[in-house]
Amino acid sequence: MEMITCDLCAKPFATTGPKICPRCMKRLDAVYEKARAFMRDNPDESLDVIRLADQISEDVRDLEMLVQMGRFDRDVSGPAVEDRRKKQLLEELRKNLSEKSGEGKKYVSYGEERYGKR
Template structure:
């Protein structure tokens, strides 16, 4: 049983449960509905961990714990344009890769495509007895 300090309060606890002690996990579980309702009431607003902790007067470590534990998603609405641009670049790169792979297969002579040789056969040749 390894003891670790809690990331929020610093108390020692059994580390088999994760980064946070049971007391802090219970507080986070109780805090989540309040934060969720606050975000839903403020439709269209974008929050960072800092701004949310300031507006709700909550410790920033607890808000970050909500994000780390998956209770809250990271804000992607503000970066939607950047994410679309990144996705478009990835798709374009994938298309270029497919084209280059298909071009190399077409450019090779038919004999090479049909004839597969091992390293030993290429170096020492093939001997038939």
């Protein structure tokens, strides 16, 4: 085990795992449950970390840490994200079209495998 400082409270502690002390982790678990319950009860609200922290009366840093830990997903949008999504869709479309047209055919029927092509 190594001694590191907690990312939230900056107190040293021994760990082999996360960089958050057990006391802060317990607090984060409580914040997570509170935030999850709020989002479940209000599914139509569009929230960011700051507004969610205000709604549940918790520290923004705790919610940001939960996002960094991957406990909440970010719904990111913008021109760069939309361009990347369009490129991914076009690549997938091209791949599907090439497979259907016979290029890059990966499927071989049992008969072709066993007896060859006619």
